[in-house]
Amino acid sequence: MKQETKSTLLITGGAGFIGSNLCEYFLEKEYKVICLDNFATGHRYNLKGFINHPNFKLIEGDIRNVIDCANAVKGVDYVLHQAALGSVPRSINDPITTNDVNVSGFLNMLVASREAKVKRFIYAASSSTYGDSVGLPKVEEVIGKPLSPYAITKYVNELYADIFSKTYGLETIGLRYFNVFGRKQDPKGAYAAVIPKFVMQLMQHESPKINGDGNFSRDFTYIDNVIQMNELAMTTQNPLAINTVYNTAYGDRNTLNNLVSYLKEYLSKYDSKIANIEVEYGPDREGDIPHSLASIDKAKGLLGYDPKYSLQEGLHEAVDWYWKNLK
Template identity: 35%
Template sequence: MNKVVVTGGAGFIGSNLVDVLIAQSIQVIIIDDLSTGKLENINKKAVFLQHDLASISQKELISIFSDIDIVFHLAALARVQPSIEDPFPYHHVNVTATLNVLYAAHKSNVKKVVYSASSSCYGNTDIIPQTEDDPTNPLSPYGLQKYIGEQYCRMFSHVYNLDTVCLRYFNVYGERMSLEGAYCLVTGIFARQMKQGKPLTITNDGQQRRDFTYVGDVVQANILAANHHKELNGEIFNIGNGKSISINEVADMFGGKKVYGEKRLEPFETLANNQKAKSILGWRPLGDLEEWIKHYKIELEI
């Protein structure tokens, strides 16, 4: 690949992906509406275009995609609880924008779209670890919307002959993750509370378990999927570390007092069976949450 588009390239995962692509001398165009992304995340060597991908015209998007090899579609509103409280803006970004991107990619003869999906589509399941063939049962509009995006990708591969691949992320953490807002990632919430000298607030009893995946590993999964020599035609891959850790254990890694707050409907455990990504993409997750937290605490001086 020589020239790519990264939607959501000012966001947490997208900006990390952009940095690695540019380090590999790949030309990058970022499309982001800055609703959650930040200007300071944008690599100065990338071309930045500010657009709402759900509202941009097909004509303009096709023009942007005209000489693009790969589209990495990461733009999303990625919070479960707010999507329950108000699903409409989430549908606008997570479904309408995805359809807009896929259709423009098809019309522009883009070689492949790499779609950022979510393990939220599994919902609450007794099947542990989760494989890509397990039933889906989303518990939120967000989880359903990301699953609809997967189905659009597969349909575009089979009907429009657009090569697509779907990467189901499991609880991504790392550099540039948000520390803001009540519904940011639990690692971000704990980091913010530690920095403010506050106790760590835990929903439910803290025994719920999550598969925490380092952002650098997610970036590598995107690049491996983009470079894969065969057409993937909507194939789905779990992108998770393959180890589950309880929220109480994460709190202990940060240290400090724990307090237990509101009850919330959420899956008890997420755990990826990542063998498919390992065998087909050659992906190997290397991140270690506990070691990362140690270094992050030093960086934040907490």
């Protein structure tokens, strides 16, 4: 009996936090994986565990370059598009570069995928698309006006993907990520995400600095839940499940104050002094959404999504990884 040949995947931004976790997971599942990254925000050390894997190929290139995109999609069955310039504050400071990468680069990848006859294009969308919509939980079909240049770019991605599905027949699925965290997430830099940044500060016996009074809430989502969603989006055979967008979250919310309490509790098992570190509070951050909570009913119903990790369960895993890798 002939053995089934696994598909070839292109993971853009594959040296980044989410991208490198996807590369590792799908290599373990015996897919052929191509990573396209320009290392603007990704890191070579994220690839070290599999850089020499026989089914892995690294292309150093930029999604803003149409030739790089065309080269990367040759012979590819599925694209998992993670490449982007994240961060609301970065987009406020430099909207032009954010737009170049997140809109022009995204369009380049759509065109290249269409021309290469890629089977399906799965892309990282964002909960920032909900903008000033105040209703909770966030439901995919109800959004508000964007509150930052970053949010605009991620909404434009959804519009372009929809047009490419309707006009060119390219299957697309957008995953609106909600505050993803976990192993390999970079704690350094001006635009570091809140969880690794707080972990690093606490491990160095520094006070975590919270924007606002700490009562803003987020649907923190562990990386393994996100991997599950990407796999379901790529493999679903349900025709009703494609050419749409999904919240990619756990479906629960925690305040930043709750988050710091959990981090102090879990980290103090390694270093008892961390339990007594005080939190510092500052002004609200421009462009921030006060509260974020996803409805995951659509993903459950159409994709069979079943997230395994709550915030607390994910933090246990993440804190353990950070302690072993950052000390």
